Amino acid sequence: MGNHNDIIRNYVCAVCWGSLHTIRGEIVCRVYGKEHAGFVTRKYAEKRRAESYAERANAMWNIGKYFFESRTEEELIRMITGGEDDQGTN
Numbered sequence: 325m326g327n328h329n330d331i332i333r334n335y336v337c338a339v340c341w342g343s344l345h346t347i348r349g350e351i352v353c354r355v356y357g358k359e360h361a362g363f364v365t366r367k368y369a370e371k372r373r374a375e376s377y378a379e380r381a382n383a384m385w386n387i388g389k390y391f392f393e394s395r396t397e398e399e400l401i402r403m404i405t406g407g408e409d410d411q412g413t414n
């Protein structure tokens with residue numbers, strides 16, 4: 325195992341991905357201490373976090389697609405025009 329400071333800098337808690345710190349020579353989660361066992365590289369945590377954002381974005385996209393596909397053209401036009409029911413009477 326390398327220098328503790330390097331580990332603290334390059335790794336995060338495996339459970340909450342929070343920062344680590346040293347207690348009596350032991351590296352533990354800064355917030356939960358020994359309750360949270362293990363650590364992962366900061367890079368790994370960042371990658372996983374990025375992936376979950378991508379998944380969420382993808383889910384939002386699918387919800388959006390369903391939202392639009394489940395509506396008729398008329399409904400969409402009404403939504404876009406702010407619900408004004410102008411039937412060309414002007």
Ligand SMILES: [Zn+2]
Nearest residue numbers: 337340353360
């Ligand atoms: Zn933790």
